[in-house]
Amino acid sequence: MRILQNFGLYPSYRPRLAQLRSGVQTFEEATTVFLNDRFGGSHVLQPVQQRDPSAFFANGDDEFGQRLWAKENGLPTTVSLEDILRSQIEHHRTEVFYNQDPMRYGDAFLQTLPGCVRRTIAWRAAPSAGGRFLKHDIILANYPSLLEHYKAQGARAVYFSPAHDPVMDEYAVREDRPIDVLFVGTFSRHHRIRASMLEAIARMRATQNIALHLDISKYTRLADSPLGLIGPLRKDRRSRDIRAVARPPIFGRDLLAALSSAKIVVNGKVDMSGEDRGNMRIWEAMGCRAALVSDAGRYPAPFEDGRNFVSYESESELLAKISELLEDDTRRTAIANAGFETVSTKYSKTLQWQDFEKIAT
Numbered sequence: 001m002r003i004l005q006n007f008g009l010y011p012s013y014r015p016r017l018a019q020l021r022s023g024v025q026t027f028e029e030a031t032t033v034f035l036n037d038r039f040g041g042s043h044v045l046q047p048v049q050q051r052d053p054s055a056f057f058a059n060g061d062d063e064f065g066q067r068l069w070a071k072e073n074g075l076p077t078t079v080s081l082e083d084i085l086r087s088q089i090e091h092h093r094t095e096v097f098y099n100q101d102p103m104r105y106g107d108a109f110l111q112t113l114p115g116c117v118r119r120t121i122a123w124r125a126a127p128s129a130g131g132r133f134l135k136h137d138i139i140l141a142n143y144p145s146l147l148e149h150y151k152a153q154g155a156r157a158v159y160f161s162p163a164h165d166p167v168m169d170e171y172a173v174r175e176d177r178p179i180d181v182l183f184v185g186t187f188s189r190h191h192r193i194r195a196s197m198l199e200a201i202a203r204m205r206a207t208q209n210i211a212l213h214l215d216i217s218k219y220t221r222l223a224d225s226p227l228g229l230i231g232p233l234r235k236d237r238r239s240r241d242i243r244a245v246a247r248p249p250i251f252g253r254d255l256l257a258a259l260s261s262a263k264i265v266v267n268g269k270v271d272m273s274g275e276d277r278g279n280m281r282i283w284e285a286m287g288c289r290a291a292l293v294s295d296a297g298r299y300p301a302p303f304e305d306g307r308n309f310v311s312y313e314s315e316s317e318l319l320a321k322i323s324e325l326l327e328d329d330t331r332r333t334a335i336a337n338a339g340f341e342t343v344s345t346k347y348s349k350t351l352q353w354q355d356f357e358k359i360a361t
Contacts, residue, residue, distance in 0.1 A: 287344065
């Protein structure tokens with residue numbers, strides 16, 4: 001099976017990637033740098049990670065990398081990113097197009113694919129207002145309620161899961177963990193529930209080492225500036241406690257290093273998930289052998305509250321669970337070890353690829 005996996009870049013990750021690729025002159029070098037940084041590693045399929053010739057990888061919205069390929073293959077400088085991706089599919093003789101950026105490369109793009117493509121598969125487990133991508137042969141996600149939503153619209157939707165990136169094993173062995181509580185995620189004035197949760201965690205800074213790596217909006221940066229001391233911005237200004245422990249957003253191997261430095265990683269759902277749980281931070285935290293404290297809900301098997309992670313239903317319960325784990329190193333370590341064992345064996349890259357092969361064929 002000849003597969004092309006199309007990714008998309010997170011906007012806040014682009015500056016880091018540009019720095020890592022400084023001096024890169026070929027598409028192969030650009031791809032190697034990206035894959036080695038492990039951004040989104042839980043979603044990268046095993047043949048891509050292993051650089052199997054049957055698998056081609058592209059970041060279809062990556063202007064720098066895609067134009068390197070276009071130049072190397074004699075395409076004009078004015079060619080569009082859509083045409084470059086289409087040319088890569090044709091050049092590779094792709095049979096299965098695995099599209100993880102269907103909001104950009106949606107139904108209209110599918111209509112122009114070359115005849116070598118026999119199956120189109122999309123991953124979409126995020127809010128999709130206005131997205132037109134249901135004409136993919138199969139839609140993948142790991143939220144059962146979202147799959148039912150796609151099915152109700154006439155799509156063929158199948159459960160598929162992130163997997164343990166084996167590179168995380170290098171980070172999971174770390175024993176010294178100076179950060180007591182870590183959170184990594186987005187933050188804006190629209191994240192009211194999250195803001196309240198983070199405020200409660202930040203107040204622990206007097207006795208614990210707290211790190212909140214927050215990807216904040218432009219509006220939040222403005223509210224945190226001196227302009228936010230007065231006027232309408234003041235209500236959206238982050239508290240002194242949050243600002244004291246806030247750190248810049250992190251991605252790739254920097255994220256793995258931070259997770260492996262933490263005793264506890266706190267996770268919170270995204271609004272669209274309902275009662276389903278399964279965001280990538282679960283795999284990343286467990287994969288780096290941190291003790292995961294995550295909000296209550298329906299978790300995929302064999303995740304079990306109290307065995308390989310700990311759940312909370314309120315801020316007060318969250319703080320109590322954190323304190324209990326920090327005071328009981330034996331239990332915290334046992335939960336972290338069980339979490340790592342679960343994701344590294346039950347959600348291995350080999351099993352993920354076997355599942356994908358079954359779906360694709």
